[in-house]
Amino acid sequence: MEYFDALETRSPEVRERQQMAALPSLISFAKSYAPAVGELLGEVDPAAVISREALAALPVVRKSELQARQQVNRPFGGFVGEWRGRVGRVFASPGPIYEPEGRSTDYWRTARSMFAAGFRGGDLVHNSFSYHMTPGAWIMEAGAHALGCTVFPGGVGQTEQQLQAIADLQPNAYCGTPSFLKILLEKADESAIDVSSLTKALVSGEAYPPSLRDALAERGVQGYQTYATADLGVIAYESPAREGLIVDEGVILEIVRPGTGDPVPAGEVGEVVVTVFSREYPLIRFATGDLSAMLPGLSPCGRTNQRIKGWLGRADQTTKVKGMFVHPSQVADVVRLHPEITRARLVVDNATGQDRMTLNCEGAGGATLNEALVATLREVTKLRGEVAFVPSGSLPNDGKVIEDVRKYE
Numbered sequence: 261m262e263y264f265d266a267l268e269t270r271s272p273e274v275r276e277r278q279q280m281a282a283l284p285s286l287i288s289f290a291k292s293y294a295p296a297v298g299e300l301l302g303e304v305d306p307a308a309v310i311s312r313e314a315l316a317a318l319p320v321v322r323k324s325e326l327q328a329r330q331q332v333n334r335p336f337g338g339f340v341g342e343w344r345g346r347v348g349r350v351f352a353s354p355g356p357i358y359e360p361e362g363r364s365t366d367y368w369r370t371a372r373s374m375f376a377a378g379f380r381g382g383d384l385v386h387n388s389f390s391y392h393m394t395p396g397a398w399i400m401e402a403g404a405h406a407l408g409c410t411v412f413p414g415g416v417g418q419t420e421q422q423l424q425a426i427a428d429l430q431p432n433a434y435c436g437t438p439s440f441l442k443i444l445l446e447k448a449d450e451s452a453i454d455v456s457s458l459t460k461a462l463v464s465g466e467a468y469p470p471s472l473r474d475a476l477a478e479r480g481v482q483g484y485q486t487y488a489t490a491d492l493g494v495i496a497y498e499s500p501a502r503e504g505l506i507v508d509e510g511v512i513l514e515i516v517r518p519g520t521g522d523p524v525p526a527g528e529v530g531e532v533v534v535t536v537f538s539r540e541y542p543l544i545r546f547a548t549g550d551l552s553a554m555l556p557g558l559s560p561c562g563r564t565n566q567r568i569k570g571w572l573g574r575a576d577q578t579t580k581v582k583g584m585f586v587h588p589s590q591v592a593d594v595v596r597l598h599p600e601i602t603r604a605r606l607v608v609d610n611a612t613g614q615d616r617m618t619l620n621c622e623g624a625g626g627a628t629l630n631e632a633l634v635a636t637l638r639e640v641t642k643l644r645g646e647v648a649f650v651p652s653g654s655l656p657n658d659g660k661v662i663e664d665v666r667k668y669e
Contacts, residue, residue: 262375263563264371264376265372268509268562268563268564268565269563269564270564271564272558272564272565275509275564275565280310280312283306283315283512283535284308284310285306286535286542286544287301287304287306287544288306288307289539291304291306293341293539294339294340294341294542295338295341296329296333296337296338296339297338297542299338300319300321304318312514315512315514315535316514316521316522318521318544318545319521319545320516320520320521320533320545320547321544321545321546322546322549323357323491323547325337326339326357326491330357330358334358335358336358336359336360339541339542339543340360340540343360346362346540347360347362347363347540348361348362348363349395349398351393351394351398352393352394357490359395359490359491359541360540360541361398362538362539362540362541363540364540365402365406366402366405366406367493367540368398368402368403368488368493368494369493369494369508369509369510370399370400370402370403370406370486370488370493370494371402371406372403372494372508372509373403373462373488373497373498373508374404374407374409374486376484376499376500376506376563377460377461377462377483377484377486377497378482378484379407379409379433379462380408380409381408381409382408382409383404383407383409383431383432383433383460384409384410384412384429384430384431384433385400385410385431385433385434386412386414386425386429386431386433386434386435386458387404387411387413387435387436388414388415388422388434388436388440388441389415389416389435389436389437389465390415390416392415394490396490397413397415399490399494400435400462403494404435409433412429412431419443419444419447420447420451422444423453423455424453427453427454427455431457431458432459433460433462434458434462434481434483435464436463436465437463437466438463438468438473438476438485439466439472441461441463441476441481441483442472442475445479456480458480458481459480459481459482460481460482460484461476461482461483461484462483462484462485462486463483463484463485463486464485464486467571468483484497484498484500484502485498485505485570486498486505487505487568487570491541492511492534492536492548493538494508494510495507495511495513495532495534496513496568499559499561499563500561501560503555503559503560503567504559504567504569504570505568505569505570506563506566506567507565507566507567507568510536510537511535511536511537512534512535513534514533514534514535514545515528515529515530515531515532515533515568516530516531517530517661518530518531518551518575518576518577518592518660518661519575519587519588519589519590519591519592519661520592521533521545521547526554526556527553527554527555527657528657529552529553529657529658529659530551530575531547531550531551531575531659532547532550532551532552532568532575533546533547533548534546547575548575549575549576550572550573550574550575551572551573551574551575551658552568552570552571553568553572553657553659554566554567554568555568572659573659575588575659576588577662577664578662579608579662581608581615581617582614582615582643584641586608586617586641586643588662590640590641591605591606591619591661591662592661594619594633594636594637595621598632598636600623600624600629601621601622601623602623602652603622603623603655604619604620604621604622604661605619605620605655605656605660605661605662605663606618606619606620606645606661606662606663607619607663607665608664608666609665609666610666615666616645616646617637617644617645618645618646618647619633619637619645619647619648620648620650620655621633621647621650622649622650622651622652622653622654625649630647630649633647
C-alpha cells in the first residue's frame with residue numbers, strides 16, 4: 261500500500277499529541293493576525309489550549325457570522341489580516357461570502373485525497389468544476405499540479421465540447437461532480453464517442469451514493485469522493501477501503517450538537533466543526549453546517565486518522581412556527597437549563613390544523629420537571645409548547661434537533 265506521506269500512518273496518539281501541541285501557536289498567530297479572531301477569542305490564553313476539551317470551550321464561528329462581518333468589513337470580515345500581496349486569488353460563494361486562496365503550494369490540501377484516489381504524476385486530469393468566481397476548480401487544480409499532473413480546464417456545461425476534448429486528449433482522470441461524470445458517460449454512448457481513457461475520478465460537491473459509485477465502476481471508472489469547502493479546503497476523503505471518509509491531516513475535526521459548540525458522544529450524529537492549520541485563513545472551530553458522525557476504529561487501508569460517515573444532511577434546522585423562527589440553539593438552551601434531560605428533539609406538526617410544538621425528552625421525567633420545561637420552552641422560544649418524555653435511547657441518531665412533520669395537503 262502506498263501513502264502520500266508518513267503523516268497518514270503515524271499512531272493516533274502521536275497525531276493527537278502533535279496537533280494539540282501545535283494549537284497554541286496557531287491560536288496565538290490567529291489572534292494577532294486576524295482582528296475578528298482576536299475579538300472572538302478575547303482573553304483566551306493560547307498556551308492553555310492544549311487539549312480537545314480546551315478547544316471545545318472556544319466559541320464556534322458560523323458562516324452567518326462570516327457573512328455579517330463581511331458586510332461591514334470587506335472583503336474578509338476581519339478573519340484575514342493584511343492580505344494584498346499575500347493572497348493569490350479571491351473567490352465569491354453565494355451570499356456573497358468572499359474566500360481567499362493563499363499562495364502556498366496545494367493551499368487547499370487536495371493532493372492527499374487525489375493520491376488516495378489513485379492519481380499520480382503524469383496523469384492528465386479533466387477538471388469539470390467551475391473556474392468562474394467559486395474555488396472548486398482551483399481546489400482540484402492545485403492538488404493535481406502538486407502531484408505533477410496535467411490539467412484540462414473543462415469547466416461546467418458545454419457537454420459536446422468536453423466530450424470532444426476527452427476523445428482527442430485521452431485523459432485518464434476526472435475531477436468534478438459525480439452526476440456530471442455520469443452525464444458525460446451517457447452522452448458519449450449516445451454520440452458513439454470513445455471516453456474509455458477515463459479510469460479514475462475524484463468527485464465532490466454533491467451526494468455520492470453507492471448506486472452511482474457502482475454505475476461509474478461498471479463503466480470502468482473508479483470514483484472516490486472528497487469532502488471540501490471553500491472556507492476550509494479538504495476536510496476528509498475516501499480511500500480504497502471505502503469505509504467512511506478519513507479526516508485530513510491538516511485539520512482538527514469535532515462533531516458537535518447542532519446549534520451549539522458542545523461535542524457529542526462518539527458515534528452520535530452532529531454538526532461538523534473544523535479547525536484548520538492555515539496561516540492565510542486561520543479559521544478556528546468553524547461550523548460547516550453539515551451533519552456527520554465519527555466511525556469507530558481505524559481504516560483497513562492503513563491510514564490512522566479519524567473517520568467520519570460522510571455527509572448526512574444539513575445542521576441548520578431552523579423552522580418557522582406561528583410566524584416566529586425557532587433555532588436549534590434555542591432547543592439546546594432549554595436542555596442546558598435542565599440537566600436532568602440527556603437528549604431532546606423538538607417536533608413541529610399541524611395535526612390539529614394549527615402549528616404545534618412538542619419537546620420530546622430522554623431522561624427521568626415527572627410532573628414538576630414537565631411543568632418547568634414547558635415554562636422554559638415558552639421563555640426561550642416565546643411560543644407555547646408541550647413536553648413529552650420518551651424512553652432513553654429512543655430518539656433517532658440522525659442529528660436532528662428540530663423535526664418538522666407538518667403536512668400541507
